[in-house]
Amino acid sequence: MMSVGSELALLVDVGSAWTKGTLIARVRGAWRIVGHHAQPTGWGDSELIARLASALRPSADPRLGRDLERLIAAAPRIECHTSVRPARLALAAVSREVSGAAARRAAESAGWLVVESASPDDGRALTDRLVALQAAEVDAWLIAGGFESGRSDQALEMAALVAAARGNRGGPVIWAGSSQLNHDVAGLFELGAVTPVANPRPSPERDDPAPLRACLEELLSRTVEPESARHLSPVGFRRALSQLSRETELRIMGIDLGMRFATVVLADGRGEAESRVFARGGLTASTLTAPGGPSRVTRGMAEPIDEQTVADTLQNISARPATLPQTEDDLAVLQAAARHQLASVVSDDLRAEGIDLLVGAGRVIAAAPRPAMAAQMLIDGVRPVGVTALAIDGGALLGPLGSLDDGEIGEGMAALREDLLVPLGTAVICRDGRAGHVAMRVTLHRSGWPSVGPIEVRSGQLQIVPLGAGQFAEMELDLEEGASLGAARRSRRAWAEVTGGAVGVILDARGTPASLPRRAEDRRAVLSAWRDAMLREPPQPAPRAR
Amino acid sequence: MSITHRIPISRGSHVSVAVGDDVHPDQELARRRTPLDPQIVPVAAPLRRRPEVAAGLLLRPPGSFVEAGEPIAQASDGRQVLSPLAGLLLAYSRTDGNAIISPLGPEEPILAHVSGRVSGVDATAIVIDVPGAALDGVGGTGEAVHGELVISVDDPGEELRATAIDVGSTGKIVVGGSRASAETLTRARAMGVAGIVLGGVLDKELRDFEAIQRRRREVGGLSGSFGLLLVEGFGKVGLDAGLFAWFERHTGHMASLFGSQHRLYVYDAAPPPTRRSMPRLGDRVVAHRRPIQGRGGELVGFVEGMHMTASGIPARTALVRFEDGRTIPVPVANLEAIESTEAGSGD
Numbered sequence: 001m002m003s004v005g006s007e008l009a010l011l012v013d014v015g016s017a018w019t020k021g022t023l024i025a026r027v028r029g030a031w032r033i034v035g036h037h038a039q040p041t042g043w044g045d046s047e048l049i050a051r052l053a054s055a056l057r058p059s060a061d062p063r064l065g066r067d068l069e070r071l072i073a074a075a076p077r078i079e080c081h082t083s084v085r086p087a088r089l090a091l092a093a094v095s096r097e098v099s100g101a102a103a104r105r106a107a108e109s110a111g112w113l114v115v116e117s118a119s120p121d122d123g124r125a126l127t128d129r130l131v132a133l134q135a136a137e138v139d140a141w142l143i144a145g146g147f148e149s150g151r152s153d154q155a156l157e158m159a160a161l162v163a164a165a166r167g168n169r170g171g172p173v174i175w176a177g178s179s180q181l182n183h184d185v186a187g188l189f190e191l192g193a194v195t196p197v198a199n200p201r202p203s204p205e206r207d208d209p210a211p212l213r214a215c216l217e218e219l220l221s222r223t224v225e226p227e228s229a230r231h232l233s234p235v236g237f238r239r240a241l242s243q244l245s246r247e248t249e250l251r252i253m254g255i256d257l258g259m260r261f262a263t264v265v266l267a268d269g270r271g272e273a274e275s276r277v278f279a280r281g282g283l284t285a286s287t288l289t290a291p292g293g294p295s296r297v298t299r300g301m302a303e304p305i306d307e308q309t310v311a312d313t314l315q316n317i318s319a320r321p322a323t324l325p326q327t328e329d330d331l332a333v334l335q336a337a338a339r340h341q342l343a344s345v346v347s348d349d350l351r352a353e354g355i356d357l358l359v360g361a362g363r364v365i366a367a368a369p370r371p372a373m374a375a376q377m378l379i380d381g382v383r384p385v386g387v388t389a390l391a392i393d394g395g396a397l398l399g400p401l402g403s404l405d406d407g408e409i410g411e412g413m414a415a416l417r418e419d420l421l422v423p424l425g426t427a428v429i430c431r432d433g434r435a436g437h438v439a440m441r442v443t444l445h446r447s448g449w450p451s452v453g454p455i456e457v458r459s460g461q462l463q464i465v466p467l468g469a470g471q472f473a474e475m476e477l478d479l480e481e482g483a484s485l486g487a488a489r490r491s492r493r494a495w496a497e498v499t500g501g502a503v504g505v506i507l508d509a510r511g512t513p514a515s516l517p518r519r520a521e522d523r524r525a526v527l528s529a530w531r532d533a534m535l536r537e538p539p540q541p542a543p544r545a546r
Numbered sequence: 547m548s549i550t551h552r553i554p555i556s557r558g559s560h561v562s563v564a565v566g567d568d569v570h571p572d573q574e575l576a577r578r579r580t581p582l583d584p585q586i587v588p589v590a591a592p593l594r595r596r597p598e599v600a601a602g603l604l605l606r607p608p609g610s611f612v613e614a615g616e617p618i619a620q621a622s623d624g625r626q627v628l629s630p631l632a633g634l635l636l637a638y639s640r641t642d643g644n645a646i647i648s649p650l651g652p653e654e655p656i657l658a659h660v661s662g663r664v665s666g667v668d669a670t671a672i673v674i675d676v677p678g679a680a681l682d683g684v685g686g687t688g689e690a691v692h693g694e695l696v697i698s699v700d701d702p703g704e705e706l707r708a709t710a711i712d713v714g715s716t717g718k719i720v721v722g723g724s725r726a727s728a729e730t731l732t733r734a735r736a737m738g739v740a741g742i743v744l745g746g747v748l749d750k751e752l753r754d755f756e757a758i759q760r761r762r763r764e765v766g767g768l769s770g771s772f773g774l775l776l777v778e779g780f781g782k783v784g785l786d787a788g789l790f791a792w793f794e795r796h797t798g799h800m801a802s803l804f805g806s807q808h809r810l811y812v813y814d815a816a817p818p819p820t821r822r823s824m825p826r827l828g829d830r831v832v833a834h835r836r837p838i839q840g841r842g843g844e845l846v847g848f849v850e851g852m853h854m855t856a857s858g859i860p861a862r863t864a865l866v867r868f869e870d871g872r873t874i875p876v877p878v879a880n881l882e883a884i885e886s887t888e889a890g891s892g893d
Contacts, residue, residue: 039862040879042823051862126636127581127648134556137670156608157637157646163609164634164648167558169669188609291753311749315780316835319684322823323880324861326835331857369858 008071011400012048013233014041014081016282017259017321018363020396021048023056023072024416031415033395034059038363040322049073078412080236080399082261083111086279087223089216090138090165091117092158094145094177102200103144103176106209109276110216111224111234111261112140118161119145120154126161133165139223140171142216143185146178148202156184163188172219176200176212195219213276234263236402237361238275243402243409244420246271250356254398255345255382257338257362258282259321262345266355274350281345283337283364284318297340299516300380302527303332310336331369335377338364342381343513352384353486359421361393366422371502372464372534375424383512385429385486387475387496390503394422423469423501429508433459433483439509440483444473444498454478455507460515460526462533463507467500474498475505483509503534547817548675551660558611559656561667569658571692571802575672579650584636587629590643593621597643608637608645618645659690660802661813676802678813681789685747685776687756688805691719693740695801695812697793699723702745703784708733715739719801719810721793724784724840728754731774735759741773741803743793743810745840746783773805778832783840786832787869788819788884817887825883831866835880842884843868849875 007026012019023035037051053068060068089112093100096119104114116136118129143159146152155177162173166189173194175185182196198211225232230239233256241254245267256263262281267273280286287293294311301310313333316323325331346352360366360378368374374392378384397420401412413420433439436459443453444465453476457463467473477494479485485494498505510530517523555561559578563569590600603619606612612629619627629635633649658674666673696718698710706722708730716738726734726744728751734742752774759772777785785793802811812818825831829845843866853863853875861877868874 040823044824047824126584126646130581130634130636130648131556134558135554137554151640153637153639153641157639160608160635160637163607164636166609188607289749294749308748308750309781312780313836315685315749316839319779320834323834324855324859324877325857326855326877326880327837328857330836331859367859369860 008075010052010072010075010077011395011397012077012079013396013399014079015233015258015363016082016261017041019043019048020363021052022395022397022400023052023075024419030418033416033419036395038367038396042322078400078404080231080233080403082233082258083224085224086111086113086260087140087220088113088115088136088138089140089142090115090133090136090162091142091144092133092162093117093119093143094152094154094158095119096121098204099145099177099201102207102209103142103212106176106200106212107142107216108278108280109209110213111220111277111279112216113279118158120158130161130165133161134167136165138171140219141166141173142176143173144176144200144212146181146199147204148178148180148199150178151180151184152178155181159185159188174212174215174219176215231403233258233399234261234275234277236399237263238265238273238402239409240398240402240413241265241267241359242271242273243413245269245273247410247413248357251354252357252359253350253352253355253382253384254359254361254393255342255365255378256393256399257341257345257360257365259284259317262341262362264345264350266350269356276345276350278345281341282362283334283341284321285341286318287344288314288337288340289318297333297336299523300339300527301332301336302524302531303329304524305329305333309333334364335368335373338377339381342377343383346382352382352388354386355384355388357389357391358382358384358427359391359393359398361396361398366392366394366396370535371422371424375427375503375506376531376534378424379427379429379506379508380514383429383514384427385431385484385512387485387498388427388429389499390424390427390501390506391421392424395419423499425467425501425503425505426498427506427508428475428477428485428498429506429510429512430479430483430485431512433480433509433511435459437482438480440480440507441478442505442507443476444505445476446471446473457507457509459483459509459511461507461509462530464503464533464536465505465507467498467504469501471500472497473500473505506534547679548662548677549680549811550665551662551674551676551811553656553658553672553674555656555669555671558650560653561672563664563667563672565664565667567664568662569664569674570661571657571659571800573658574655575658575664576656577653578656579653581634581648582651584646584648585631585633587618587627587645587647588643589619589627589638589645592627593619593625595621595643598640600643601638601640604638604645606635608635610635612647657690659692659804660811661800676811676813678811679815679817681775681777681810681812681818683743683775683777683808683810684779685752686774686805686808687752688741688773689771690802690804691740691771691773692800692802693717693719695719695721695793695796695799697721697797701784702787702790705782706730706742706744711737711739713737719743719803721785721790725751725782727751728758731755732758735770735772738770739772741775741805743775743777743803745776745778745785746781747774747776748782749780773803775803775805775808775810778840779834781836781839786819786840786842786884788830788842788886792816792818820885820887821882822885823882824878825864825881829883830886831864831881831883833866833876833880834882835877838868838874838876841868845881845883846873848878
């Protein structure tokens with residue numbers, strides 16, 4: 001019970017559509033979550049505090065009475081927020097598919113919104129490209145193209161095109177092309193306007209987007225809310241996972257899927273973390289509503305919902321992101337869209353292989369009606385090959401904790417260790433099994449309990465073995481010919497410790513990506529079987545051995 | 547009351563209005579010259595230099611504007627290359643020694659599309675104070691248009707049929723009901739309707755219509771402008787009755803519609819019923835998600851604590867008595883309160 005003398009703190013994550021508030025209190029010497037509430041961001045602070053107080057009242061000391069709201073309002077507050085607007089970029093590249101794609105990927109993963117892009121092979125006349133760039137309202141310009149080995153005329157032409165379109169409107173210009181052209185490109189603009197960056201595509205065989213991404217991240221922090229970069233949710237999320245990785249020595253991938261932004265973080269087990277922030281990677285992404293988007297989402301759905309309804313639902317989610325799915329069908333569309341977006345933001349350079357822990361954040365995942373739904377979105381979208389513990393940021397704590405000062409993050413996360421993440425269980429995902437054959441045989445050993453298995457999992461199958469939160473098991477795994485857990489290994493047999501959670505141990509031999517029949521009815525039947533396997537109530541475990 | 551309207555202008559536009567000027571929808575605010583097909587101008591050959599050497603002799607950097615007859619390159623021996631035309635120097639090729647200059651086409655007007663008074667002009671935009679009311683939608687398509695407001699349905703939940711569009715609709719902004727087919731939209735455009743305001747439209751119908759317009763544009767059979775504003779949501783969604791009544795009161799008023807910006811201005815009008823999130827007891831509300839999307843009613847109570855929706859998500863929930871007499875629990879997040887801003891005509 002929360003008493004009169006309780007110490008309180010309020011952790012708030014203000015998202016583009018939803019605000020999540022979590023009240024923590026020191027209970028019997030330990031900090032614990034005592035209240036959580038999520039509401040549309042437009043409802044404001046006083047409503048959030050009133051709802052938290054209302055939820056807390058039944059379990060609080062009655063003497064606190066109406067003072068609860070005052071106490072919560074006066075409690076120390078740790079807050080992070082999504083940026084008010086994304087920074088906008090115009091991109092001019094020598095080739096749409098080569099330098100343009102690499103530069104766009106780097107820009108989008110650094111949190112920029114590419115509002116206009118032009119390249120000689122974009123199917124438009126030169127003048128149409130010029131007119132489009134002239135009309136673009138942007139915060140910065142990015143020019144990319146030309147390999148290091150030469151001086152590309154086309155790269156210079158694109159730079160001149162930007163110079164012609166930009167005129168005296170200003171805005172920083174990033175030149176990410178052949179260093180041999182640095183001087184020529186700089187000469188097209190006023191002094192100091194151009195920042196040359198290492199070529200993200202130095203040769204046809206090599207990609208090196210990191211310097212460009214770092215430059216764009218730095219420019220973004222100067223362009224959008226320069227005074228509060230640490231309190232931006234993507235930054236806080238990355239810092240928190242970095243700290244968690246340092247403390248646990250686990251290789252962690254975290255994905256925060258919001259309505260507007262998506263953030264992917266990969267922490268290496270030593271505390272070093274890389275992140276990608278996709279300004280249009282969330283559930284209101286234009287790629288979901290653009291032609292082809294609804295069709296792709298529909299293809300991943302077990303429910304027999306027609307593409308037209310899916311398209312309307314996706315449009316409505318985009319138009320009113322702070323509303324809730326009210327029907328099962330609406331929820332199914334939202335979760336299918338989430339799986340699609342998760343798959344699209346996990347890029348080649350942040351591969352979900354060999355990670356120890358996958359953390360899902362954002363309301364659609366972390367507040368899914370059933371934990372198995374959250375687990376399914378994560379494993380279907382990310383496809384983490386290998387043995388991976390799954391968890392969700394159910395209290396939306398990571399962003400706010402990550403916004404603390406360097407010296408305080410560790411302390412804050414340690415204080416909330418018990419409540420920090422909600423464990424879902426462990427996913428064991430193999431790939432490359434032979435169709436119709438057994439891909440893996442799994443036996444779970446628990447001290448004092450009868451062993452479970454061996455369980456045969458055929459290629460294309462998904463099975464759940466119950467293992468509760470806080471429970472551990474030794475997993476003995478035999479991979480059949482062709483099947484792989486990602487990393488090359490000599491032995492077909494592997495041992496690993498698996499942890500339990502609200503879902504259990506997920507044995508997944510569906511491959512990466514999961515292969516699906518072409519015919520719609522067959523595809524839905526397969527998807528239904530997988531969904532049912534995930535959502536089925538687990539059988540009661542065998543009685544404990546005496 | 548007035549609202550602020552911003553018209554972006556691109557580089558090289560010549561603005562013909564100043565702060566304080568009164569403007570009307572057909573008025574030209576600025577002129578811009580769109581670049582035309584570029585011309586190749588030999589540079590290295592007339593200078594008798596190799597292309598890579600001639601690059602260093604350019605007097606104007608690519609990206610700058612050059613006048614006809616202006617020297618664009620000059621060699622140490624006095625040889626010059628003069629620009630044969632006025633335009634943007636877009637590039638110089640070190641391979642063939644040619645420059646590319648894009649002439650600027652004839653001046654094209656940038657129209658106001660709104661009535662009002664200019665309150666600001668800078669390099670990127672013209673800002674106009676518009677005396678009227680603004681209505682923001684959730685979707686839309688098409689260009690900026692203006693015209694007289696007319697209503698072509700009897701009921702806010704009625705579908706706008708192709709037969710409701712006739713010659714009398716030409717040049718007008720037509721207020722429809724819960725949806726319109728691609729056929730209706732195509733007919734409206736063909737009849738010269740300036741724009742359409744709908745409660746909802748099916749995403750597929752909108753895409754089909756846009757595809758038809760694209761094809762017609764490609765074959766050159768498209769003239770005039772057309773805009774569409776979607777007020778409530780995607781699907782078959784009627785206009786709120788209060789909003790429909792507001793449109794009825796303003797039939798005959800001039801309006802400006804900006805489809806791609808999801809905005810409508812109605813001149814000399816009182817503000818439309820406003821929307822507020824977090825409705826209170828007794829508020830008139832509209833619901834936004836299926837299965838009751840677009841339906842209006844009265845908020846008659848709140849469910850104690852959190853209530854599980856059919857989707858399985860626990861949510862703060864209100865009880866809404868809808869116009870058909872049924873009382874249904876609805877997540878408060880899916881409701882907006884409708885606040886009437888005036889009871890009279892507002893004229």
